[in-house]
Amino acid sequence: MSEQLTLYLYKNSPYCEKIELALAEANVPYKAYQIDIWNKPEWFATNVNPVSGKVPVVTYGGPNVDPDDPSPLSAKVAESNVILEFLADVYPDSGLLPKDPVLRAKVRFFVNAATKHLEEPCYAFVQWREPYDNALKGIEFIQGLLEEDGDFAVGDHYTIADASISPLLARLKIVIETDIGKFPVGMGYKLGEELKGPKYAKFMKYVQRILERPSLKKTHDEESAIAFFKTIFTERAQ
Amino acid sequence: MSEQLTLYLYKIELALAEANAPYKACQVDLFNKPEWFATKVNPVGKVPVVTYGGPNVDPDDPSPLSVKIAESNVILEFLADLYPDSGLLPKDPVLRAKVRFFVNATNKHFEEPWCAFVYGREPYDNVLKGIEFIQGLLEEGRDFAVGDHYTIADACISPLLVRLKIVTETDLGKFPVGMGNQLGEELKGPKYAKFVKYVQRILERPSLKQTHDKESEITFLKTIFPERVR
Numbered sequence: 078m079s080e081q082l083t084l085y086l087y088k089n090s091p092y093c094e095k096i097e098l099a100l101a102e103a104n105v106p107y108k109a110y111q112i113d114i115w116n117k118p119e120w121f122a123t124n125v126n127p128v129s130g131k132v133p134v135v136t137y138g139g140p141n142v143d144p145d146d147p148s149p150l151s152a153k154v155a156e157s158n159v160i161l162e163f164l165a166d167v168y169p170d171s172g173l174l175p176k177d178p179v180l181r182a183k184v185r186f187f188v189n190a191a192t193k194h195l196e197e198p199c200y201a202f203v204q205w206r207e208p209y210d211n212a213l214k215g216i217e218f219i220q221g222l223l224e225e226d227g228d229f230a231v232g233d234h235y236t237i238a239d240a241s242i243s244p245l246l247a248r249l250k251i252v253i254e255t256d257i258g259k260f261p262v263g264m265g266y267k268l269g270e271e272l273k274g275p276k277y278a279k280f281m282k283y284v285q286r287i288l289e290r291p292s293l294k295k296t297h298d299e300e301s302a303i304a305f306f307k308t309i310f311t312e313r314a315q
Numbered sequence: 316m317s318e319q320l321t322l323y324l325y326k327i328e329l330a331l332a333e334a335n336a337p338y339k340a341c342q343v344d345l346f347n348k349p350e351w352f353a354t355k356v357n358p359v360g361k362v363p364v365v366t367y368g369g370p371n372v373d374p375d376d377p378s379p380l381s382v383k384i385a386e387s388n389v390i391l392e393f394l395a396d397l398y399p400d401s402g403l404l405p406k407d408p409v410l411r412a413k414v415r416f417f418v419n420a421t422n423k424h425f426e427e428p429w430c431a432f433v434y435g436r437e438p439y440d441n442v443l444k445g446i447e448f449i450q451g452l453l454e455e456g457r458d459f460a461v462g463d464h465y466t467i468a469d470a471c472i473s474p475l476l477v478r479l480k481i482v483t484e485t486d487l488g489k490f491p492v493g494m495g496n497q498l499g500e501e502l503k504g505p506k507y508a509k510f511v512k513y514v515q516r517i518l519e520r521p522s523l524k525q526t527h528d529k530e531s532e533i534t535f536l537k538t539i540f541p542e543r544v545r
Contacts, residue, residue: 128451128452137408137409138409152409152412154409154412154416155416156415156416156419158415158419159412159415159416159419160412162411162412162415163408163409163411163412163415166408166411166412167408178393178396178397179367179368179382179384179393181392181393181396182382182384182389182390182392182393182396185386185388185389185392185393186384186385186386186389189386189388189389
C-alpha cells in the first residue's frame with residue numbers, strides 16, 4: 078500500500094517538526110512542501126486547508142501530483158496531534174503507537190501532559206507572560222512519567238510521544254544556552270542552571286538522548302531556529 | 316466537584332453507554348476525597364479515572380494490579396481501542412482523523428470559550444465563533460458529528476451541549492444576568508440552524524437520557540452559582 082503523502086510545513090514551526098520527526102522515525106517516504114506562512118499562496122487555503130489555513134497539513138492518497146497542484150481527491154488532515162495519530166493509523170507497524178491499548182493510553186497521556194504541563198508554561202515563560210516556575214513544575218510532572226534510563230518516553234520504541242515533545246526540548250535547549258527570549262536578561266541561563274541540579278537528572282538524560290537522535294539532527298536546524306528566535310524576541314523585559 | 320469536571324466525567328459515561336460496555340461506576344466526592352483514591356487510583360487526584368484489569372474488586376477497594384488511566388480524552392481513545400467494533404472510532408484512518416479533528420476543535424474552540432463565558436471571564440462572542448466552527452464540520456442532516464455512527468466526537472461534545480441548553484434556559488452562570496438567555500436567543504437564528512438540529516438529535520439519544528438527570532444538573536449548577544438563585 079503506497080498512497081502518496083505530502084506534508085505542507087513551515088520550517089521554523091515546532092508543530093511541523095513533530096510531524097517531520099514522526100515520518101523520519103517511521104521511515105515513511107513523503108513529499109515536503111515549504112509554505113511561507115507570512116505570504117501564503119492562495120491555493121493553500123482553498124485547496125489544502127480551507128478549515129484553518131494553517132500548517133502542518135498532510136494530504137494523503139489521490140493522484141500523484143505536484144505539491145503546488147493539490148488534488149481534490151486526496152484526504153487533507155490538519156492539527157499536529159491529529160496528524161500524528163493519523164500516521165500511526167496509516168503505518169501501524171511503524172511503532173509510532175504500540176499495539177497494546179494500555180501502552181497506547183500511556184503514550185496519549187504523555188502527549189497530553191507534554192502539551193498541557195510543559196508546552197504551555199514554556200511558551201508562556203519565553204514570551205514573558207509568566208516566570209519559569211510552572212515550566213519547572215511541568216518538567217517534574219513529565220519526569221515522573223519517564224522510566225528510569227529508558228531511551229523513549231513510553232516503552233521501548235520511538236512513539237508519537239517522543240515526536241510530540243522533541244521540538245519543544247530542542248527549543249528549551251536553545252533558550253537555556255543562548256538566553257534568547259522576552260524574559261529579563263539572564264532568566265534563560267538561570268533556568269538552565271536549575272535544570273543542572275540532581276532533581277531534574279532523569280529528565281535531562283532523556284532530553285540528551287532525544288536530541289542525539291539522527292532524525293532530530295536531520296530535521297532540526299538549530300542555526301535557523303536561533304535566527305528565527307532572534308527576530309521574534311527583539312524586545313527584552315526589564 | 317467543579318462544573319468543568321462533571322463535563323469530563325460525563326463524556327466517558329456516554330461513550331460507555333453507546334459502546335454497550337459493562338463497567339462499574341464509583342462516585343467520588345471531590346470535596347471530600349477518600350484517602351484510598353489518591354494513593355491507590357490516581358496520585359494526581361483527579362477524575363475521571365478508569366481502572367482496567369486486575370481482580371474483580373469493589374470500586375472502593377482498588378487493586379494495585381489494575382491499570383489506571385486518567386484524562387478524559389485519553390480514556391475515550393482507550394475505550395475505542397478496547398472495543399474496536401463499538402464504532403466509537405471508525406476503522407478508516409481518514410475518518411478517524413476527522414473524529415479526532417472534531418474532538419480537538421471541541422476542546423479548543425468550544426470548551427475553552429464556554430468555560431470562560433460561564434465563569435464570567437469573557438462575553439459569549441468566542442462561544443458563538445466556536446459554534447460556527449463546529450457547525451462547519453457537521454454534515455447536513457446527519458445524526459452524528461462524523462460519519463454514520465456514534466463516535467467519541469459525539470461523546471466529547473454532548474456534555475457541553477447539555478450544559479449549553481441548561482444555561483441558556485435557566486441563565487445560571489457567573490456572567491451578567493440575562494446573558495445566558497440572550498445567548499439562547501441568538502442561537503435560535505437561521506445562522507446556527509444546522510448546529511441546533513445536531514444538538515437536538517444528540518439530546519434525544521437514549522444513552523444521554525439514561526445518563527443525564529436534568530433536575531440534578533440544575534440543582535448542581537445552583538450550588539456552583541448560588542448568587543444567581545433568587
